[in-house]
Amino acid sequence: MDLQTTTYLVVGASFALYIGIAIWARAGSTSEFYAAGGQVHPVMNGMATAADWMSAASFISMAGLIANMGYGGGLFLMGWTGGYVLLAMLLAPYLRKFGKFTVPQFIGDRFYSKSASTVAVICLLTASLTYIIGQMTGVGVAFSRFLNVSSDTGIYIGQAIVFLYAVFGGMKGITYTQVAQYIVLICAYIIPAVFISLQLTGNPLPQLGLGSTMSGSDMALLARLDQVVTELGFGKYTTTTAGSTLNMFVYTMSLMIGTAGLPHVIMRFFTVPKVADARSSAGWALVFIALLYTTAPAVAAMAKYNLHATVNTAVAKGGDLYAAENSIVAEQRPDWMKRWEKTGLLKFTDKNGDGRIQYYNDATKNPDAKAKAEAAGWKGNELTVNADIIVLANPEIALLPNWVIALVAAGGLAAALSTAAGLLMAISSAVSHDLVKGVFAPNISEKNELLAGKIAMAVAIVISGWLGLNPPGFAAGTVALAFGIAASSLFPVIMMGIFSKKMNKEGAIAGMLAGLFITLFYVFAHKGIFFIKGTEFLGLIGGPNPFFGITPEAFGAIGACVNFAVAFIVDKMTKEPPEHIQHMVENVRIPRGAKAVDGAH
Amino acid sequence: MNDQGKAYWSATLGLLGKILAIWFICSFGAGILFADALNGIKLGGYPLGFWFAHQGSIYIFIALIFYYAKAMGELDRKFDVHED
Numbered sequence: 001m002d003l004q005t006t007t008y009l010v011v012g013a014s015f016a017l018y019i020g021i022a023i024w025a026r027a028g029s030t031s032e033f034y035a036a037g038g039q040v041h042p043v044m045n046g047m048a049t050a051a052d053w054m055s056a057a058s059f060i061s062m063a064g065l066i067a068n069m070g071y072g073g074g075l076f077l078m079g080w081t082g083g084y085v086l087l088a089m090l091l092a093p094y095l096r097k098f099g100k101f102t103v104p105q106f107i108g109d110r111f112y113s114k115s116a117s118t119v120a121v122i123c124l125l126t127a128s129l130t131y132i133i134g135q136m137t138g139v140g141v142a143f144s145r146f147l148n149v150s151s152d153t154g155i156y157i158g159q160a161i162v163f164l165y166a167v168f169g170g171m172k173g174i175t176y177t178q179v180a181q182y183i184v185l186i187c188a189y190i191i192p193a194v195f196i197s198l199q200l201t202g203n204p205l206p207q208l209g210l211g212s213t214m215s216g217s218d219m220a221l222l223a224r225l226d227q228v229v230t231e232l233g234f235g236k237y238t239t240t241t242a243g244s245t246l247n248m249f250v251y252t253m254s255l256m257i258g259t260a261g262l263p264h265v266i267m268r269f270f271t272v273p274k275v276a277d278a279r280s281s282a283g284w285a286l287v288f289i290a291l292l293y294t295t296a297p298a299v300a301a302m303a304k305y306n307l308h309a310t311v312n313t314a315v316a317k318g319g320d321l322y323a324a325e326n327s328i329v330a331e332q333r334p335d336w337m338k339r340w341e342k343t344g345l346l347k348f349t350d351k352n353g354d355g356r357i358q359y360y361n362d363a364t365k366n367p368d369a370k371a372k373a374e375a376a377g378w379k380g381n382e383l384t385v386n387a388d389i390i391v392l393a394n395p396e397i398a399l400l401p402n403w404v405i406a407l408v409a410a411g412g413l414a415a416a417l418s419t420a421a422g423l424l425m426a427i428s429s430a431v432s433h434d435l436v437k438g439v440f441a442p443n444i445s446e447k448n449e450l451l452a453g454k455i456a457m458a459v460a461i462v463i464s465g466w467l468g469l470n471p472p473g474f475a476a477g478t479v480a481l482a483f484g485i486a487a488s489s490l491f492p493v494i495m496m497g498i499f500s501k502k503m504n505k506e507g508a509i510a511g512m513l514a515g516l517f518i519t520l521f522y523v524f525a526h527k528g529i530f531f532i533k534g535t536e537f538l539g540l541i542g543g544p545n546p547f548f549g550i551t552p553e554a555f556g557a558i559g560a561c562v563n564f565a566v567a568f569i570v571d572k573m574t575k576e577p578p579e580h581i582q583h584m585v586e587n588v589r590i591p592r593g594a595k596a597v598d599g600a601h
Numbered sequence: 602m603n604d605q606g607k608a609y610w611s612a613t614l615g616l617l618g619k620i621l622a623i624w625f626i627c628s629f630g631a632g633i634l635f636a637d638a639l640n641g642i643k644l645g646g647y648p649l650g651f652w653f654a655h656q657g658s659i660y661i662f663i664a665l666i667f668y669y670a671k672a673m674g675e676l677d678r679k680f681d682v683h684e685d
Contacts (some may be wrong), residue, residue, distance in 0.1 A: 078654060198629060249633050589609075
């Protein structure tokens with residue numbers, strides 16, 4: 001069977017499964033729609049959370065980024081997992097005890113203010129919408145690559161599928177669908193990694209293979225990789241940091257706080273039966289996430305090694321990397337390179353006209369590498385590889401069978417669709433429950449509220465699809481903003497709501513607005529106002545990364561500090577919260593008396 | 602809040618403080634601030650600082666959450682605030 005037919009079959013079967021599950025788990029009540037009736041087992045919930053959390057960015061881009069960045073890429077690994085420790089201990093059990101459907105509802109009740117809840121809705125919508133646009137773009141790219149349709153058609157298909165199971169299934173349908181999507185995506189990620197780890201090191205576990213010696217040699221894989229890349233003028237793989245140590249520190253912290261503050265992740269902990277389950281569910285979620293996250297660095301390093309080994313035969317058999325006969329002849333390059341050249345994501349240009357491919361760092365500061373390249377008559381790097389293709393091309397680079405390549409396609413789509421569905425759920429509940437029922441029409445019936453939620457979801461699908469079709473220079477900047485907003489606005493205010501009895505509404509609102517504003521200001525200065533090209537105002541703040549060299553992606557942690565500081569100062573200057581609120585906080589802190597989540601205001 | 606409640610809350614905060622200290626030392630400490638120094642030590646083929654950043658801290662995070670869930674369960678029962 002050829003690759004195309006296999007891909008159609010595998011992807012088609014996975015979609016049939018998701019829709020089947022959605023029909024089986026239709027939501028009847030608002031409680032089932034928003035919180036799956038509060039009856040999801042913690043292990044199941046952990047799996048669904050993992051699928052919800054791991055988006056197209058984790059599945060497709062992360063390993064490629066790590067391959068490029070080396071050690072510094074660890075900030076994604078630590079940042080996107082360490083947040084679960086914060087979530088499990090600081091937020092999840094208390095929000096579950098509080099027993100309401102949504103994050104803005106907690107903020108509104110705790111800070112006894114409709115305004116606080118509305119500000120929270122704005123933060124939530126900005127974070128979720130920006131995040132979902134990236135997912136829709138990802139869905140479009142994945143569909144177009146594997147199903148041979150245009151990227152636009154890919155987005156339409158994606159919209160239709162998400163609409164079907166998110167709108168009809170609600171949280172219950174989404175939860176069970178995500179469990180299936182998790183299984184598909186994790187198999188798709190791990191199977192090729194196991195094959196490759198076996199090929200290179202003889203150890204089937206990628207986590208151990210990365211720390212093993214190369215097959216048929218007594219040199220460690222990482223040591224050999226370090227040797228090859230430094231000789232070719234790249235930074236040493238195991239030590240190259242991301243910008244500066246300070247930037248890596250702050251960046252990691254932003255991702256952790258952002259993870260704990262993203263509403264679609266927090267919502268997942270409303271679906272378990274008990275407070276104790278909310279605690280362990282975060283642990284299960286991290287176990288399932290870690291399966292992918294501990295495999296990713298192995299995928300990254302091994303793909304980088306394989307790529308170098310493909311174009312330079314001296315990498316595998318030893319010898320002089322700069323000897324002319326060791327660079328492969330361009331005409332004899334493998335088929336997978338030709339396939340990816342068509343997408344424009346992999347490019348080869350023969351700069352010195354010798355008919356061979358030279359892949360090295362031509363901007364190196366390493367005098368040794370520079371001298372050797374000049375002596376060998378190399379006229380510049382001839383191969384550019386987009387980081388995003390590393391995971392998708394990985395099974396092809398290692399020459400794995402067609403069904404593995406098809407499975408990776410299904411996995412990438414599962415990752416993008418499950419995250420999109422989770423985000424849509426957060427948007428829908430914020431609009432229907434917190435805005436429509438909470439502010440505009442408190443007396444709305446349960447049936448109409450459900451309808452409003454479904455309409456909000458449909459509108460969000462259309463908007464995100466439309467923005468996905470016309471991405472205003474989005475992608476990395478978008479994800480940074482989503483995390484920055486969650487980290488700088490929602491996380492601090494929820495945490496203070498639980499851990500400080502005296503924090504009042506004035507402090508909370510001022511804190512949220514200050515954190516949100518300063519983060520948006522710093523990001524927009526670099527990326528343009530609402531990401532519109534040409535509206536950057538770097539001159540105003542004194543050039544790029546003016547704040548101690550911190551990049552805008554890493555700024556969320558600073559925004560969170562501003563949020564805490566402003567809230568604290570304003571709180572000291574205004575009167576303390578009423579007695580019954582302080583009692584409520586005391587009550588939230590103990591597990592006894594937890595009841596099923598409901599939506600009552 | 603009665604005395605029992607106060608004692609429960611301060612026990613909780615004590616537990617959180619301990620866990621967060623380990624959380625910080627493993628990721629920000631061993632994985633970032635002291636990574637260079639630790640790289641001199643090898644764990645199989647892994648330089649140790651690199652291992653903490655790319656593998657070790659994730660395993661430790663998981664252990665921390667399950668330890669937290671278990672220890673909180675014990676605190677809940679000790680102070681008689683558990684569910685059911």
